[in-house]
Amino acid sequence: MPNYKNQQTAHTNSSSINRRRFLTFLVHGGWLAAMGIFVYQMGKFMGARDVLQTGPEPIVVAGTTNEFPPDSTVYVSDAQAWVHNDGRNLQALSAICPHLGCLVQQKEIPNTGYQCPCHGSRFGPHGELERGPAERPLRPLDIQTTENDTVLIRT
Numbered sequence: 497m498p499n500y501k502n503q504q505t506a507h508t509n510s511s512s513i514n515r516r517r518f519l520t521f522l523v524h525g526g527w528l529a530a531m532g533i534f535v536y537q538m539g540k541f542m543g544a545r546d547v548l549q550t551g552p553e554p555i556v557v558a559g560t561t562n563e564f565p566p567d568s569t570v571y572v573s574d575a576q577a578w579v580h581n582d583g584r585n586l587q588a589l590s591a592i593c594p595h596l597g598c599l600v601q602q603k604e605i606p607n608t609g610y611q612c613p614c615h616g617s618r619f620g621p622h623g624e625l626e627r628g629p630a631e632r633p634l635r636p637l638d639i640q641t642t643e644n645d646t647v648l649i650r651t
């Protein structure tokens with residue numbers, strides 16, 4: 497006489513193992529998916545940071561002195577810098593906002609300072625911090641004029 501009770505138990509155990517395997521598969525798959533999303537988001541974040549931190553070359557040829565006339569402020573894109581000629585000297589400021597790295601623009605009135613289009617930080621004409629959220633002034637850069645009137649900026 498067949499033992500139906502044992503067959504039913506065996507069947508129940510077998511379906512229980514399949515259910516357990518399936519649930520294990522779902523849990524592990526969920527973890528893998530979550531890890532994949534996490535790694536992808538971290539990669540995007542790190543990539544964005546790399547883009548923000550990719551800066552200009554260490555020394556940039558900004559042009560010749562006649563490209564920076566007295567009382568002018570000129571943007572040098574290769575250096576990501578603003579160069580101001582006050583009539584006596586050239587001064588260079590990094591255009592990279594010390595808050596999160598956007599490029600600052602001149603204020604509406606030229607030669608009065610800079611403002612950040614991203615979160616509204618404002619800086620005076622010499623890069624001094626006027627309003628946050630940035631907590632530091634714009635970084636001054638080394639600028640030199642060679643004997644043949646070439647302007648070099650160390651970024």
Ligand code: FES
Pocket residue numbers: 593594595596597598612613614615616617628629630
């Ligand atoms: S990046 Fe300039 S204020 Fe935020």
